[in-house]
Amino acid sequence: xxxxxxxxxxxxxxxxxxxxxxxxxxxxxxxxxxxxxxxxxxxxxxxxxxxxxxxxxxxxxxxxxxxxxxxxxxxxxxxxxxxxxxxxxxxxxxxxxxxxxxxxxxxxxxxxxxxxxxxxxxxxxxxxxxxxxxxxxxxxxxxxxxxxxxxxxxxxxxxxxxxxxxxxxxxxxxxxxxxxxxxxxxxxxxxxxxxxxxxxxxxxxxxxxxxxxxxxxxxxxxxxxxxxxxxxxxxxxxxxxxxxxxxxxxxxxxxxxxxxxxxxxxxxxxxxxxxxxxxxxxxxxxxxxxxxxxxxxxxxxxxxxxxxxxxxxxxxxxxxxxxxxxxxxxxxxxxxxxxxxxxxxxxxxxxxxxxxxxxxxxxxxxxxxxxxxxxxxxxxxxxxxxxxxxxxxxxxxxxxxxxxxxxxxxxxxxxxxxxxxxxxxxxxxxxxxxxxxxxxxxxxxxxxxxxxxxxxxxxxxxxxxxxxxxxxxxxxxxxxxxxxxxxxxxxxxxxxxxxxxx
Amino acid sequence: xxxxxxxxxxxxxxxxxxxxxxxxxxxxxxxxxxxxxxxxxxxxxxxxxxxxxxxxxxxxxxxxxxxxxxxxxxxxxxxxxxxxxxxxxxxxxxxxxxxxxxxxxxxxxxxxxxxxxxxxxxxxxxxxxxxxxxxxxxxxxxxxxxxxxxxxxxxxxxxxxxxxxxxxxxxxxxxxxxxxxxxxxxxxxxxxxxxxxxxxxxxxxxxxxxxxxxxxxxxxxxxxxxxxxxxxxxxxxxxxxxxxxxxxxxxxxxxxxxxxxxxxxxxxxxxxxxxxxxxxxxxxxxxxxxxxxxxxxxxxxxxxxxxxxxxxxxxxxxxxxxxxxxxxx
Numbered sequence: 001x002x003x004x005x006x007x008x009x010x011x012x013x014x015x016x017x018x019x020x021x022x023x024x025x026x027x028x029x030x031x032x033x034x035x036x037x038x039x040x041x042x043x044x045x046x047x048x049x050x051x052x053x054x055x056x057x058x059x060x061x062x063x064x065x066x067x068x069x070x071x072x073x074x075x076x077x078x079x080x081x082x083x084x085x086x087x088x089x090x091x092x093x094x095x096x097x098x099x100x101x102x103x104x105x106x107x108x109x110x111x112x113x114x115x116x117x118x119x120x121x122x123x124x125x126x127x128x129x130x131x132x133x134x135x136x137x138x139x140x141x142x143x144x145x146x147x148x149x150x151x152x153x154x155x156x157x158x159x160x161x162x163x164x165x166x167x168x169x170x171x172x173x174x175x176x177x178x179x180x181x182x183x184x185x186x187x188x189x190x191x192x193x194x195x196x197x198x199x200x201x202x203x204x205x206x207x208x209x210x211x212x213x214x215x216x217x218x219x220x221x222x223x224x225x226x227x228x229x230x231x232x233x234x235x236x237x238x239x240x241x242x243x244x245x246x247x248x249x250x251x252x253x254x255x256x257x258x259x260x261x262x263x264x265x266x267x268x269x270x271x272x273x274x275x276x277x278x279x280x281x282x283x284x285x286x287x288x289x290x291x292x293x294x295x296x297x298x299x300x301x302x303x304x305x306x307x308x309x310x311x312x313x314x315x316x317x318x319x320x321x322x323x324x325x326x327x328x329x330x331x332x333x334x335x336x337x338x339x340x341x342x343x344x345x346x347x348x349x350x351x352x353x354x355x356x357x358x359x360x361x362x363x364x365x366x367x368x369x370x371x372x373x374x375x376x377x378x379x380x381x382x383x384x385x386x387x388x389x390x391x392x393x394x395x396x397x398x399x400x401x402x403x404x405x406x407x408x409x410x411x412x413x414x415x416x417x418x419x420x421x422x423x424x425x426x427x428x429x430x431x432x433x434x435x436x437x438x439x440x441x442x443x444x445x446x447x448x449x450x451x452x453x454x455x456x457x458x459x460x461x462x463x464x465x466x467x468x469x470x471x472x473x474x475x476x477x478x479x480x481x482x483x484x485x486x487x488x489x490x491x492x493x494x495x496x497x498x499x500x501x502x
Numbered sequence: 503x504x505x506x507x508x509x510x511x512x513x514x515x516x517x518x519x520x521x522x523x524x525x526x527x528x529x530x531x532x533x534x535x536x537x538x539x540x541x542x543x544x545x546x547x548x549x550x551x552x553x554x555x556x557x558x559x560x561x562x563x564x565x566x567x568x569x570x571x572x573x574x575x576x577x578x579x580x581x582x583x584x585x586x587x588x589x590x591x592x593x594x595x596x597x598x599x600x601x602x603x604x605x606x607x608x609x610x611x612x613x614x615x616x617x618x619x620x621x622x623x624x625x626x627x628x629x630x631x632x633x634x635x636x637x638x639x640x641x642x643x644x645x646x647x648x649x650x651x652x653x654x655x656x657x658x659x660x661x662x663x664x665x666x667x668x669x670x671x672x673x674x675x676x677x678x679x680x681x682x683x684x685x686x687x688x689x690x691x692x693x694x695x696x697x698x699x700x701x702x703x704x705x706x707x708x709x710x711x712x713x714x715x716x717x718x719x720x721x722x723x724x725x726x727x728x729x730x731x732x733x734x735x736x737x738x739x740x741x742x743x744x745x746x747x748x749x750x751x752x753x754x755x756x757x758x759x760x761x762x763x764x765x766x767x768x769x770x771x772x773x774x775x776x777x778x779x780x781x782x783x784x785x786x787x788x789x790x791x792x793x794x795x796x797x798x799x800x801x802x803x804x805x806x807x808x809x810x811x812x813x814x815x816x817x818x819x820x821x822x823x824x825x826x827x828x829x830x831x
Binding site: 306308327328329331332338340345346347348349350351352356359360361363364367371372373375415419 | 697698699700703704706707709710711713714715716717718719720721773776777778
């Protein structure tokens with residue numbers, strides 16, 4: 001048996017204007033979990049897409065069990081026993097679990113030339129494969145009705161059913177709750193025992209330490225090195241990823257909260273399963289954290305406050321005055337801004353320029369004669385923000401889709417800074433962005449707090465929540481279950497105890 | 503990474519393929535057939551382009567928001583018929599309103615646009631507030647407008663227009679027909695709206711990502727309604743222009759023009775997935791269509807086969823255009 005199950009050698013890939021991969025290598029020992037790490041834009045996903053045949057690499061070789069193979073499309077990759085669980089799941093939500101599992105390779109029956117789909121076998125087989133990954137839901141259930149974690153299990157079951165020998169997990173836990181992560185890890189351990197080789201891409205250090213056998217680190221499209229996971233500390237990994245020592249992940253807390261600026265009283269959603277009877281206060285110059293498990297309805301609460309979701313009852317006060325919010329415009333007029341959790345879904349305008357992405361919230365403010373856009377003023381504001389937030393881009397005319405996740409997030413932050421709100425709600429502000437950009441976002445948050453703005457931050461990353469927030473509310477199942485005020489009480493255990501008060 | 507000269511040329515050809523082919527065809531036609539490169543012929547082409555451009559610019563707004571407008575053709579017919587009934591000569595035997603004096607031409611143009619805009623408002627309301635997909639909402643409006651027009655005119659063709667009305671097409675200013683001036687004016691106003699007003703920016707944002715637009719404080723519903731109203735007003739104007747040009751109108755006026763306008767927009771680079779498209783896109787698309795038709799006519803192609811040529815051009819043009827975005831992967 002070859003020393004390595006799969007080897008990538010000298011992989012190069014260029015996109016118009018950037019060299020995404022430059023002579024990258026990756027060697028996977030059989031039956032191990034191999035973590036692939038690096039900042040966003042380091043080229044991890046690109047490398048995996050080359051391996052899986054989604055991208056065509058410019059140069060390089062792939063060896064499977066010591067033999068050179070060609071992978072020109074995902075179909076060929078699967079024939080070689082390579083499967084991928086995508087960063088963004090790409091299933092067909094309107095169809096059943098079984099149909100998704102067997103998409104493109106439905107079992108058929110036939111009489112002569114007439115073929116039809118053998119539903120019975122399909123459902124039976126699906127049930128079998130779901131059991132294989134310790135899941136038991138109805139194969140006939142519509143995929144869209146499942147949680148993201150469950151959908152992921154379906155994807156994994158699909159990989160297993162294809163007898164995959166190498167499975168690529170591209171940021172599988174980025175939208176999973178802690179429980180779902182446990183389930184995923186159990187499945188991964190099972191697969192490892194069966195001799196399956198896995199590539200695991202994630203930004204979460206604690207997960208890497210738990211699950212990975214080896215770590216390969218990439219930086220700016222180049223190969224940095226491979227180490228046994230047990231030999232590396234978190235700090236060492238981060239240092240290798242960013243190419244310098246990052247002494248302090250979270251800036252020092254220097255905020256001095258002032259008067260109450262916003263108050264929410266007994267706010268309830270129109271959906272009984274969503275947020276109910278939530279009351280809280282927000283002070284000037286404070287970063288208020290909202291903790292909880294995925295599904296605790298924190299996002300729904302904030303979107304309710306901002307006028308995106310329906311609110312059945314409750315009151316919102318700004319500066320002591322009661323306000324009515326029926327639409328985001330009302331919220332903005334009251335001085336509230338919201339950076340949403342789902343950047344691609346309801347944050348950026350992918351096909352528009354950086355300027356339009358920033359300008360969209362201020363186009364109604366800078367007008368000549370009441371209706372002609374003052375492009376000069378707007379350009380000035382956009383330019384100022386690009387400089388202030390150190391957004392890496394050749395010009396403000398660049399399409400935002402061409403930027404990395406971290407820079408896209410900075411553009412969204414610029415949009416709200418340009419709008420100058422008193423209260424800025426940031427929902428998972430650092431999700432899916434690299435360590436360097438995270439730090440910059442933290443600094444911006446502290447800077448805003450220093451200016452007397454109030455910030456609400458939802459974060460599912462415990463260390464971020466505790467590291468950044470001056471005060472923390474914890475939600476569980478739609479209800480506010482606890483408040484942590486004193487710095488000495490800010491512990492993971494405390495947050496978790498509130499977060500699990502179902 | 504610096505692109506080689508060859509690559510640059512290749513990119514240029516792919517990005518402007520349709521226009522290049524058009525140029526070659528036009529030049530070829532010009533040198534092989536007499537009377538193609540004449541002022542008269544080009545004025546004729548511009549006349550035909552004028553109302554099509556107005557329609558295409560109206561539809562472009564809908565397409566940029568990832569919508570479409572199937573009611574355009576029937577709206578044009580309705581606009582043309584309303585204008586016709588209000589602008590017939592007193593001595594015309596089949597006058598629709600026998601005792602009514604013909605109104606002022608400008609006033610009629612505005613009345614037509616307002617009436618059509620009212621119908622556009624209804625379409626927009628269903629799309630924006632009741633979330634009816636644009637394809638279906640405008641399909642419904644298409645049927646309704648046609649029905650109303652049939653009832654209104656009793657399905658009788660109109661004619662015998664006052665001289666002031668036919669003069670809108672025949673009359674000239676600085677040697678150029680009024681019809682063309684109207685199209686130029688509409689194009690300039692549309693350019694201004696698309697690029698210099700927040701309404702234009704909101705339109706692109708909604709097409710790019712409607713949910714993100716909502717969160718960013720864009721009045722999505724109101725903007726959508728305005729877009730469909732504005733578009734309908736432009737179809738009305740186009741109907742008014744067509745009536746002037748033909749010297750008559752019937753309920754069949756404008757049939758199928760919406761499809762041609764959507765095709766023209768996409769050929770010029772308005773993305774049906776939303777968020778992309780300019781005034782120049784509509785202009786290029788309309789020009790490609792008109793030049794193609796005229797050139798083929800001059801080359802003596804079977805008129806029925808011209809439809810095939812148009813279909814082939816749409817296939818090729820869109821395949822090339824899509825490459826710009828797909829190839830980026």
